[in-house]
Amino acid sequence: MRRSLSERALIPVSFYERDALIVAKELLGMRLRRGPVLLEITETEAYRWPDDSASHARSGRTPRNAAMWGPAGRCYVFLCYGIHHMLNVVTHPEGEAAAVLVRSARVLAGLETVAARRRGRTGPDVAAGPGKLAQALGLDLTWNGHPLHEKGGLELHFGSPPARILAGPRVGIDYARPEHVQAPWRFASGDVAAVSRGGPLSEIHGDLT
């Protein structure tokens, strides 16, 4: 018998305790659940450790980026442009600072709740963008540090990996060093149209590191 959408297993902590590039790719197809709302992740970005001049942790530990330093499997939520909240998944073992920004998702369930949070919008792009995604889930700064691997609140569940993965440069990081601006650490599901604004993505080829 087919399992219902809400019966997928929670993702264990060990999933998160790896390189952010690996986690970023494998998060595609996974599912974020909060109450009636279920989202399938379609786009991610890796922020690595060490040596990533685009990362919020590039200058060491601060009160804002504290969640990035672990433990893995928790949320790092921050406010962008004073308006939009961004959801990150903390990766790597505790003591290292890395995270994956969840940039886009498609709605599998709970569209009514999403629409209420998104000013009545219901289109395919309703959660295509990190600000839109956090708003669809009703997240704010109080969710910073919330564990995704434990039952309750916001949970991350297994889903179905995409058949093809696209990759490209990360979005909105012009302040970073050229090699980090160009690094193809943004990933998207090849079979889903709902992707955020940003530069072009191409079929993934060789290794990633």
Add this chain to the structure above:
DNA sequence: CACAGGATCGTT
């Protein structure tokens, strides 16, 4: 204590 700027979005 002041201030510059940002991992974006919706509208023009």
Add this chain to the structure above:
DNA sequence: ACGATCCTGTGT
């Protein structure tokens, strides 16, 4: 192409 909007990191 632009303005919104406020928290944060840095410097005095």
